[in-house]
Amino acid sequence: MAIRKVAVMGHPILRQIAKEVPPEAIQTPEIQGLIEDMIETMREYDGVGLAAPQVYESLQIAVMEIDSGNPRYATATNTPVTVFINPKITPLTEETTGMWEGCLSVPGLRGLVYRPSKILLEALDRDGKPIKKEWDGFPAVAIQHETDHLFGKLYIDRIEDTTQLAFNDEYRKYHQGE
Ligand code: NI
Numbered sequence: 001m002a003i004r005k006v007a008v009m010g011h012p013i014l015r016q017i018a019k020e021v022p023p024e025a026i027q028t029p030e031i032q033g034l035i036e037d038m039i040e041t042m043r044e045y046d047g048v049g050l051a052a053p054q055v056y057e058s059l060q061i062a063v064m065e066i067d068s069g070n071p072r073y074a075t076a077t078n079t080p081v082t083v084f085i086n087p088k089i090t091p092l093t094e095e096t097t098g099m100w101e102g103c104l105s106v107p108g109l110r111g112l113v114y115r116p117s118k119i120l121l122e123a124l125d126r127d128g129k130p131i132k133k134e135w136d137g138f139p140a141v142a143i144q145h146e147t148d149h150l151f152g153k154l155y156i157d158r159i160e161d162t163t164q165l166a167f168n169d170e171y172r173k174y175h176q177g178e
């Protein structure tokens with residue numbers, strides 16, 4: 001396992017549409033090794049999710065792990081490591097939830113983004129088995145944020161009101177808990 005370098009905003013790989021992973025390739029040492037490295041990299045930088053393009057691999061693979069002790073996100077939600085490959089997201093409600101998102105590829109900033117509150121995630125897991133699961137709350141936000149990465153989008157693109165974009169310290173002082 002290895003901690004990978006994280007691409008930051010401005011690098012073109014973050015704006016490409018990542019390639020789907022052929023299901024038969026998921027069990028290969030290359031893909032399994034990439035998944036392990038992504039989990040290690042996410043943990044090293046206190047991320048709650050990471051997408052393969054963020055570690056310079058233009059493939060539709062994302063990982064998520066939410067721990068209530070994460071120093072970057074105050075949340076009571078715990079979600080064990082979840083790997084999703086070739087994801088498809090269907091919103092299940094018109095209702096949206098606003099969250100101050102951050103991103104390891106957009107260091108130092110937080111911005112308020114609204115996304116559908118409840119989604120259906122269809123994808124393949126790390127063994128290549130189909131997953132079909134409804135999500136809401138914090139994990140639903142993380143899944144949508146990571147899936148955006150696979151389609152060349154950053155959360156910054158979804159900020160409707162740029163007065164709601166802040167540096168980390170100012171976010172903590174003036175916006176956290178809003
Ligand atoms: Ni991100």
